[in-house]
Amino acid sequence: MHNYTIAELVKGLQNKEFSSVELTQHFLDRICQLNDDYNAIITITGEQALTAAALADKRLASGDAPAMCGVPILHKDIFCTDSVRTSCGSKMLDSFIPPYNATVVENFARDGAIMLGKTNMDEFAMGSSNETSFYGPVKNPWATDCVPGGSSGGSAAAIAARLAPGATATDTGGSIRQPAALCGISGLKPTYGRVSRWGMIAFASSLDQAGPMARTAEDCAIMLNCMASFDEKDSTSVEQTVPDYTASLGNSVKGVKIGIPKEYFSEGLHPGTELAVRKAMAQLEAQGAELIEISLPSSDLSVPAYYVIAPAEASANLSRFDGVKYGYRCENPKDLQDMYCRSRSEGFGEEVQRRILIGTYCLSAGYYDAYYGKAQKVRQLIQQDFSEAFKSVDLIMGPTCPSPAFKFGAKGDDPVAMYLEDIYTIATNLAGLPGMSVPCGMVEDKPVGLQIIGNYFDEARMLNVAHQFQQITDWHHQAPEAM
Amino acid sequence: MNWETVIGLEVHVQLATKTKIFSAASTAFGATPNSQACAIDLAMPGTLPVLNKQAVNYAIMFGLAIDAEICQESVFERKNYFYPDLPKGYQTTQLEKPIVGPGSVTIQLADGTEKSIRIHHAHLEEDAGKSTHEGDLPYGMSGVDLNRAGTPLIEIVSEPDMRSAEEAIAFAKKLHSIVTSINICDGEMSQGSMRFDVNVSVRPDGSSTLGTRTETKNLNSFKFMEEAIEREVERQIDLIEDGGTVAQETRLYNGDTKVAKSMRSKEEANDYRYFPCPDLLPVLVSDEAIDELRRSLPELPDARQKRFVSEYALSDYDSATIASDSNMSAFFETVVGDSNHAKLAANWVMGELSGSLNNAGLGFTESPVSAQQLAGMVARIADNSISGKMAKQVFEAMWLGEGTADEIIDAKGLKQVSDSGALEKIVVDVLAANAVMVEDFINSEESKRKKKLGGFMGQIMKASKGQANPQQVNQILLQKLNELL
Amino acid sequence: MTIERKEIEKLATLSRLAIDEKTITDVTGRLSSVLALVDQLQNADTESLQEVSRPFHISQRLRNDEVKETDQRDAFQAIAPQTHNGLFSVPKMIE
Known part of the structure; x- marks a missing residue:
């Protein structure tokens, strides 16, 4: 059962081939057996899952079951879950049990999905390797001495290891797409504002966006149907109808214009990755898509702009973790300032503190214009690049990340080396555009991701082309040997 | 040397909305501690602000009332600092693009003159919670009540146009009068609905450069404000005349003990790192919306x-x-x-x-x-x-x-007797019963007679149990006495 | 651009982080390398540009002024580090 896609599970449940309780129990058993190998899940909610599954079976029996009724999924531990510990991968929130749900969690509950547990992640989503989690690193099921990518590494690894058919994730600079690529699964970061941020613990508010991870593009479409909504509680949520993303999956790719930015195939790209990505695009061309070389001239500015904007916003977003209202408080503070400083330094890991310091620096008196102000202007240059490109193409494609999964500790000493991991994904966050990664080959026995970038709110077309690609390839069905 | 006082005010006005500026929690005064602090007010992880329309309208109404320009695209920013009564670790406020631009207010002074005080701008922001240091608390601890956190405020910033405590008080009272007249604030000073920060400096008469100013924060009565200004002016002049210099600092004035003191000067260490709040979008106000508010302005x-x-x-x-x-x-x-x-x-x-x-x-x-x-x-x-x-x-x-x-x-039985027949009878009776007084009256010189009328009036009012209409009695009495002359 | 140790100390104070002696050298080195990265921004020609707002968000939505929250103090205080008589307890604040 664990090899079924969400689409297949939905059918199986509706045709009573198996019950939700059986299915849920099956995944819980797998999690029990295998999670220790990968450390993909922080909190397992078995009892609640089985209760919800029993309810789902009743709804399925009654015949008016919602779209994902009875399908087990995992939530990234960045989404607040009522009465279930929400740690954000941090010691700071190790004991934090919110009395409310994120809108994304509510949406899945509304549509009948079953939460199996909460997935591991880089602390406060700050990282590209899942090495910064308070709960220890996640291992890549394809090569357990390698990272799964981050920050949604737990979600990606869990899907690759067949611990769940789908999981929620978030993407601030590539945190859905990069781990999806490194773990050989599909993942979509929607247009900024498409999915509500309510109840999703903020890293960088103007860049954060939640999206689905699953094995196939079709499953991502099913999940996005459920996740995407207008939410009055999020001022940046966009009031626009949510289309049925599964409806257009069958469309032909004939005549679809695909832009290939030359800047995405430059120095630093692993030759094997380049080969796999170019081959994937050639396959689409063979199906009638049109490949057009384009330029995104400001690409090299996206990483520097990101590493000003994201830490700046994070430095303020993380000020609420002060040991007063919830979360970690140090033992025996000698006075108020001591309580603040020690609670925060003991509660936050190194990378989080580093980013808070960088963000504080970029916003401080005398530096604001040179850093934050400048980065916001550069952000506009990057947007202009894309809007110019989308005048002549429908989609943009390239590699998701420069190379396949790297070994633990490989980029430990130099934060900048780690930051360059997101060199191809960050620009879409800065522009607010949707981006996705689908598996498109193997290099050194590790998966490679093809990145698809769409215009604003053009997720349906991205999913359509990704699905069509998956009709002519089987990378998305390949499983790590252990499976 | 003669000194000129220069005063500018920053006034925090709590807007009379039902709910907070960024959450749907109640703003009612005096509730049980923390019973009106919802997830957003507590800055629970993942919560987000949504702006209260009424708060925006009230700010615009204030702008219209002082004839100010309304900024059609205002922006909220984050002001970063740590304090237990500030749950997010930043205050959401406005800096570069406040909703109300420059305006002015006319004050009337005791000598009948009028003066115009310029308003630099007014912006929307959220109030902080309250800390208590007294009462039943564990040793060495303070308590934080976040009910007030997120109450909408407008901060009104004047130009340094006032030259005396009298002018400052007149200005403060005028603002109080305006915000209560247009019903955007309940004006309850004792509940902190209006709080004043007073910037005071002195300079030699005729000087055109401003002296170093101090800011006395959080005054919540006109009386305390007046005292605080007068004391501060005196302190600064004494200081300078003794060869010292005024330090730019924040001060507190305790109205009960009449003691002013400097807050430890951490000003220099503060760096608020303002930047536009990414959780909120620019607030756009249309001409139509402004016109409608103008029409509805009390x-x-x-x-x-x-x-x-x-x-x-x-x-x-x-x-x-x-x-x-x-x-x-x-x-x-x-x-x-x-x-x-x-x-x-x-x-x-x-x-x-x-x-x-x-x-x-x-x-x-x-x-x-x-x-x-x-x-x-x-x-x-x-x-x-x-x-x-x-x-x-x-x-x-x-x-x-x-x-x-x-x-x-x-x-x-308080009805005044105005029936002239009844009054005439009382007058005649009283005159008859006081023949000696009547004789005395007749024999008095013309100029002294008026004084003696009072005696008769007293008797008559007494006889009527206080109910006689005094003007009528006076008339009848004069007539009767004249007849006797 | 390198960052001075003293500056790190100031940043740590502003952001209420206790950076100990042992890690300060390490932090200084790492921050300098990140700043060298972000300094690439200085080469960009942004003369004619405004600080950006988002491409498709036009304006802030406004909420009607209606009370919708109920008292959930007990639920919130159940997860607070320390409370006393309904107040959040913190080490004494000195004015």
Whole structure:
């Protein structure tokens, strides 16, 4: 059962081939057996899952079951879950049990999905390797001495290891797409504002966006149907109808214009990755898509702009973790300032503190214009690049990340080396555009991701082309040997 | 050397919305601690702000009231600092693009002159919570109540246009009068609904450069503000004259102990790192929305004052006193409407009623004597049914809840006797019974007779049990005595 | 651009982080390398540009002024580090 896609599970449940309780129990058993190998899940909610599954079976029996009724999924531990510990991968929130749900969690509950547990992640989503989690690193099921990518590494690894058919994730600079690529699964970061941020613990508010991870593009479409909504509680949520993303999956790719930015195939790209990505695009061309070389001239500015904007916003977003209202408080503070400083330094890991310091620096008196102000202007240059490109193409494609999964500790000493991991994904966050990664080959026995970038709110077309690609390839069905 | 005082004000006005600026939690005053602090107010992880429309409208209304430019695209920013009463670790406020641009307010001074005070801008922001350091708390701990956190405020920033405590108080009172007249603030100073930060500096007369200023924060009464300014001006002048210099610092004034002190000067270490709040989008205000608010704007104190002069022929002083308080104005106009006697209504509203309310610590909306009741009494004074002296008795009885003016007049038998036949009989009887006084009166010189009338009046009023109409009695008495001359 | 140790100390104070002696050298080195990265921004020609707002968000939505929250103090205080009589307890604040 664990090899079924969400689409297949939905059918199986509706045709009573198996019950939700059986299915849920099956995944819980797998999690029990295998999670220790990968450390993909922080909190397992078995009892609640089985209760919800029993309810789902009743709804399925009654015949008016919602779209994902009875399908087990995992939530990234960045989404607040009522009465279930929400740690954000941090010691700071190790004991934090919110009395409310994120809108994304509510949406899945509304549509009948079953939460199996909460997935591991880089602390406060700050990282590209899942090495910064308070709960220890996640291992890549394809090569357990390698990272799964981050920050949604737990979600990606869990899907690759067949611990769940789908999981929620978030993407601030590539945190859905990069781990999806490194773990050989599909993942979509929607247009900024498409999915509500309510109840999703903020890293960088103007860049954060939640999206689905699953094995196939079709499953991502099913999940996005459920996740995407207008939410009055999020001022940046966009009031626009949510289309049925599964409806257009069958469309032909004939005549679809695909832009290939030359800047995405430059120095630093692993030759094997380049080969796999170019081959994937050639396959689409063979199906009638049109490949057009384009330029995104400001690409090299996206990483520097990101590493000003994201830490700046994070430095303020993380000020609420002060040991007063919830979360970690140090033992025996000698006075108020001591309580603040020690609670925060003991509660936050190194990378989080580093980013808070960088963000504080970029916003401080005398530096604001040179850093934050400048980065916001550069952000506009990057947007202009894309809007110019989308005048002549429908989609943009390239590699998701420069190379396949790297070994633990490989980029430990130099934060900048780690930051360059997101060199191809960050620009879409800065522009607010949707981006996705689908598996498109193997290099050194590790998966490679093809990145698809769409215009604003053009997720349906991205999913359509990704699905069509998956009709002519089987990378998305390949499983790590252990499976 | 003569010194000139320069004062600028920053005024925090709590807006009279039902809910917080960024959450749907109640803003009611005096609730159980933390019972009105919802997930957003507590800055729970993942929560997000959504802006209260009424708060925006109130800020715009204030802008219109001071004839300011309304910024059609204003932006919220984050002001970063740590304090336990600031749950997010930043205050959401406005800096570069405040919703209300430059405007001005006219103040009236005691000598009758007017002065215009410029407003630099006014911006929307959220209030912080409250900390308590006293009472039943564990040793060495403070307690934090976040009910007030997120209450909408406008901060009004004046130019340094005031030159004395009197001007500053007049300005503060004028702002109070404006915000309560347009109903955007309840004006309850004792509950912190309006709080003043006062920037004070001094400079030699004739100097055009500003001296170093200090900021005295969080004054919540006009009296304390006046004291704080006067003390600070004196302190600065003494300091300079003794060869010292004024340090730029934040100060606190304790109105109860009359002690001012410097807050430890951490100013330099502060760096608020303002930046646009990414959780909120620019607030756009259309011309239509502004026009609609302009049309719905209640009458402003200045316009009301002019109207009271033209419509009710009140004096400048009376009209200004009443017009400055919208509740007093409303009360007054009801009394006039029901009694048709503006001057008497003004006297009673400003005099006996204001005094009694003041003593009881009540506002006009809480008056035990209703406007209708007071109008009923004014009408009886106007038609000579009761004397002014009787009216005081009637008022006291109404205050104690003994009924309407007419009921009280009846019950206490206070009706003034104005029947001339009855009065003439009393006068004749009194004169007959006091032959010696009458003789004395007749024999007195013309110039001294007037003085002696009082004696007869006393007797007559006594005989009538105080109910004789004094003017009528006076007339009849003079007539009768003249007949004897 | 390198960052001075003293500056790190100031940043740590502003952001209420206790950076100990042992890690300060390490932090200084790492921050300098990140700043060298972000300094690439200085080469960009942004003369004619405004600080950006988002491409498709036009304006802030406004909420009607209606009370919708109920008292959930007990639920919130159950997860607070320290409370006393309904107040959040913190080490004494000194004015």
